[in-house]
Amino acid sequence: MGFRKDFIWGAATASYQIEGAAYEDGKGLSIWDRFSHEPGKVFDGHTGDVACDHYHRYPDDVKLMKEIGLQAYRFSLSWPRLMPEGKGAVNQKGLDFYNRLIDELLKNDIRPFVTLFHWDFPAALQSLGAWENPDSVKWFEDYTALCARTFGDRVKDFITFNEPQCFIGLGYDVGVHAPGYQLPNSSLVPMSHHILKAHGTAVRALRSLVPEVRVGYAPCGDPCMPATNSPEDMEAARKAYFTVPEKGWTFNVAWWSDPALLGCYPESGLKHLEKYLPHGWQEDLKTIHQPLDFYGQNIYNGRYYKAADNEQGFEMLPLPVGFPKTAIQWPITPDALYWGPTFLYERYKTPFIMTENGLSAHDVVSLDGKVHDPNRQDFLNRYLLAYKRAAEDGADIRGYFHWSLMDNYEWAHGYKERFGLIHVDYETQQRTLKDSAYWYRSVIESNGEVL
Ligand code: NOJ
Numbered sequence: 001m002g003f004r005k006d007f008i009w010g011a012a013t014a015s016y017q018i019e020g021a022a023y024e025d026g027k028g029l030s031i032w033d034r035f036s037h038e039p040g041k042v043f044d045g046h047t048g049d050v051a052c053d054h055y056h057r058y059p060d061d062v063k064l065m066k067e068i069g070l071q072a073y074r075f076s077l078s079w080p081r082l083m084p085e086g087k088g089a090v091n092q093k094g095l096d097f098y099n100r101l102i103d104e105l106l107k108n109d110i111r112p113f114v115t116l117f118h119w120d121f122p123a124a125l126q127s128l129g130a131w132e133n134p135d136s137v138k139w140f141e142d143y144t145a146l147c148a149r150t151f152g153d154r155v156k157d158f159i160t161f162n163e164p165q166c167f168i169g170l171g172y173d174v175g176v177h178a179p180g181y182q183l184p185n186s187s188l189v190p191m192s193h194h195i196l197k198a199h200g201t202a203v204r205a206l207r208s209l210v211p212e213v214r215v216g217y218a219p220c221g222d223p224c225m226p227a228t229n230s231p232e233d234m235e236a237a238r239k240a241y242f243t244v245p246e247k248g249w250t251f252n253v254a255w256w257s258d259p260a261l262l263g264c265y266p267e268s269g270l271k272h273l274e275k276y277l278p279h280g281w282q283e284d285l286k287t288i289h290q291p292l293d294f295y296g297q298n299i300y301n302g303r304y305y306k307a308a309d310n311e312q313g314f315e316m317l318p319l320p321v322g323f324p325k326t327a328i329q330w331p332i333t334p335d336a337l338y339w340g341p342t343f344l345y346e347r348y349k350t351p352f353i354m355t356e357n358g359l360s361a362h363d364v365v366s367l368d369g370k371v372h373d374p375n376r377q378d379f380l381n382r383y384l385l386a387y388k389r390a391a392e393d394g395a396d397i398r399g400y401f402h403w404s405l406m407d408n409y410e411w412a413h414g415y416k417e418r419f420g421l422i423h424v425d426y427e428t429q430q431r432t433l434k435d436s437a438y439w440y441r442s443v444i445e446s447n448g449e450v451l
Contacts, residue, residue, distance in 0.1 A: 001392045002448055008111070008399030009444040010072030011065070011421060012356055014118035014162065016048045017408040019078065021055035025093035028084025030120035031130075031171075032411075035178030046414025052406055053429050055097060062104045064422055064431060065405065069441040072111040074355060074401045075101075076118030076162065079143055086122030087139050095150050102154050112155045113401070115218065116144055116202065118162040119171075119178070119411075126179055131168070131191040131198075134278070140198035144205045152210035159296055159355065160199045163220045168192060169250035176412050188250060189276030196259050196288045203290035217260055218296035218355040221253025223340035225302045225333070227317055232307035236314035240305045241343055243312065244269030253297075253344075261348040263289035294398060295348050296355035302336030326359040326379070328410075328417050334382035338390045345395035352395060356403035357383060360410065360417035365432055371423045376436040384443065384451050402440065406431065 016032045036047035054061055065073055079086060081094035105112050117140070121130060125139060148158075170177035173188055183191075203215050224240035226233040242254040244266050249255055254266040255273075263285050265274075308315035324332040341352050361375045384400070391397040407420035415426055421437035424430075442450050 002388060003391055004398070005447070007447055008072050008353070010070050010074055010113065010399065010401040011068070011405040012074035012401040012403050013405050013408060014076040014115065015078035015081070016051070016120040017410070018052040018054040018406065020048065020050040020053045022049045024055065025097070026084060026091040027078065027094060028080035028086070028091070029123040030078065030080045031123050031126050031178040032120050034123055035180055038180070041180060042412050043414035043416050046409065048409045051409050052424050057429065058101050059104055060431070061406070062108055062110065064433065065110055066108045067433065068421060068437050069444045070110055071444065072113055072399070072401070073105055073405070074113040074115060074159070076115035077147060078120050079117065080120065080122040082146060083122065083143055084124070086125035087142060090146060098151060102151060106154060111157065113157040113159065114147070114151065114155050115159040115162050116147060117160065119167045131194050132187050134194060136194050137198045137201055141201045141205055144202040145209060148206050148209035152213065156210065156212055157214050157216070158206050158210070159216045159218050160202045161195065162218045163298055164192070164195050164256050165220050165251045168195070173250045185273065185276050189273050190278050192250070192255065193277055193281055193284065196256070197284050199260055200288040200290045203292065214293035216292055216294040216296045216353060218298060219253060219256045220298040221251065223299060223302035223336045223343065224305045225335050225339040227304045227306040233305065236307040237305040237339065238343055239312070240314040240316070242266065242347065244272070246272045249273065257348065259285060259288045260290070261292065261295060261350060292350055294353045295344065295350040296353045297340060297344060298356035298403070299336050299340045299354065300357060300359070301331045301333045302339060327362050328360045328413065330359070332359070332379060334386045337383045338386040341387065341390040341395045341397055342393065351398045353399040353401070354387065355401050357400070358403040358419050360419045363407070363418045363423055363434060365423060365425070369432070371432050371434040373434045373436045376434065377439045380436065380440065381451055384448060388448055388451060
């Protein structure tokens with residue numbers, strides 16, 4: 001038992017969070033280039049202008065990946081680096097950069113997993129209404145086709161969107177991420193529909209342009225876990241996980257997954273939101289619902305639920321006082337990696353890959369020059385044991401990507417949070433493998449047997 005023989009072990013990053021070179025070699029601006037420079041939006045005014053300078057240091061970074069023993073590396077492409085205006089003209093130097101990176105990975109036997117969109121939306125298209133504009137489907141299709149044609153001879157694993165819940169929820173609903181808007185449902189719901197349609201259109205484009213392609217999707221949504229193993233609590237947790245709430249619906253997993261994987265919007269969501277869907281949405285479901293080779297999920301924590309005698313039939317349990325938390329104050333709930341994949345596989349019946357999981361901790365370089373991060377190792381050990389149990393209990397689990405490869409720009413938190421296996425000194429750009437990176441190597445080498 002344990003993880004399957006061909007299980008994929010990797011780590012993940014995203015373009016704006018690590019690349020830097022924000023104004024170099026013909027790159028266009030993204031909404032994050034703009035937002036991070038607006039006073040008061042990001043912790044201590046941090047920006048991604050330089051970030052980890054990965055744009056220049058990628059060969060050394062690939063060496064470090066090799067040292068950790070990564071089999072796969074998930075990274076995203078910066079749309080405005082490739083198409084400075086988001087559509088039309090192509091920036092050859094941007095293509096060259098990713099070509100060099102991909103070649104370097106392949107030379108080192110590291111399988112590239114490419115995320116097409118991880119939040120750095122072209123600023124020029126924001127001025128045209130971004131995802132609210134129905135043309136966004138075509139913009140994304142053209143951008144996808146460019147990536148497929150350029151990289152598809154060597155990249156076989158593509159992910160369309162990363163966490164639409166967050167770039168729409170935090171960016172256009174709550175307003176704490178770029179572009180910092182607080183829009184009504186009459187804007188947000190059409191946006192969500194266009195993104196889902198762009199996802200389906202991109203899957204089709206990838207299949208027609210990339211021989212032997214494998215396509216996935218990486219949404220999120222904190223799993224709801226049963227407080228006990230009673231059938232009532234299990235049903236309550238399942239219901240809580242997949243019920244679209246009226247408030248905070250943008251963060252729900254089912255709204256963004258059911259159309260893509262089941263070909264319908266969840267009833268609980270339609271009840272409140274159908275009136276905002278664009279005309280002809282039922283027809284679009286055929287485009288949205290495309291077969292996927294894997295269903296990705298980013299999971300960091302979950303909440304416990306029990307059955308309740310109320311209208312919904314479930315109730316969330318408060319966390320006990322002193323419950324363990326990570327540096328960013330997210331609760332440590334290893335069972336999320338059991339219940340999340342278990343419930344998601346039960347519902348969507350699609351091979352599952354954990355596209356992100358990890359924690360931020362207060363990591364420092366010690367006097368001995370090393371970074372001792374026992375908290376990360378303990379966290380990962382617990383979470384991976386739960387993940388392994390989910391596989392042993394029948395979920396078709398294919399891989400795991402640690403977030404993140406290296407410390408990086410944690411969006412509105414700036415560089416305050418350290419999620420990496422590799423410590424980055426942002427003053428010197430010195431990289432140091434943390435103790436957890438060496439431990440992760442032993443996990444990879446043993447295919448999870450050391451857990
Ligand atoms: C979600 C996002 O995909 C990633 O960009 C972010 O840094 C991590 N999870 C941690 O918050």
